[in-house]
Amino acid sequence: LPFHIQWQDLKDLFRTSGGTILRVDVALGQDGRSRGFGTVAFATEADAERARVLFDGSEFSGRILIVHFDKLTN
Template identity: 40%
Template sequence: MTSKLYVGNLPFEVTEDDLHELFTAHGAVTSANVITDRETGRARGFGFVEMEQADDAQKAIQSLDGQEFKGRNLKVNLAKPREERTGGGGGRGW
């Protein structure tokens, strides 16, 4: 069963390959995504890593949460399920 991890406080220059490599040291990584701004394409400072085994995900959390990576202290924890979004704002609702 895979486990999805939230990775916060990432350096803005970090790539998905960097993230994948960092977490591979703790187990098999299914995917690594750095979230970028839609308009500028610049990294927003957080991402998600999906690991094959829940045990490996827990090891990664214990090892990497609070650790320095490229000058910033990472925040690593289990990702919360994405909340459903309701309709967009700004309209008159007619």
Template identity: 40%
Template sequence: MSVKLYVGNLPYSVTSEDLEDLFRPFGPVLSSHVITDRITGRSRGFGFVELASAEAAEAAINQLNQREYEGRTLIVNEARPRPERPSNQFGYDRGGGPSRGGRRPPRGSGRSPRW
């Protein structure tokens, strides 16, 4: 059974290929992915690696967690599933709703004030 690991405090220069190379000595790497900023494309300093077996994952955690790599102390542990969270802080989806564009008459259209 494969195991996904979280790898934190990565140097910003590390690529997904570098991450795969780092974990390859522990066993087959099924996937590796450095998380990047959507806008800038720059690394966010963490990523995920999926190893083929629990034994390989345990060995990688034991050998790499708290190890210095390119001047930074790595954090390596088993990845936790992302918690379900509401789409905003109030717990409901704002959605788009129907558009009201074009319905309101322009200002000064001859309409009398409401008071």
């Protein structure tokens, strides 16, 4: 993610995928700036997959997005 992006910006972008968003986070460093990555939780796996297909490899504010599913741990 671009380093100036806030969680609201990420939510606005992913909202355009049409899925129901449950939560959005942007990882912040100790200085309060974005660390360049974040997470978006969707209501359904189908919503998440649609967003992944739509945004993976796309450009957002000058940076190419890499979108993938988080790894789940037991």
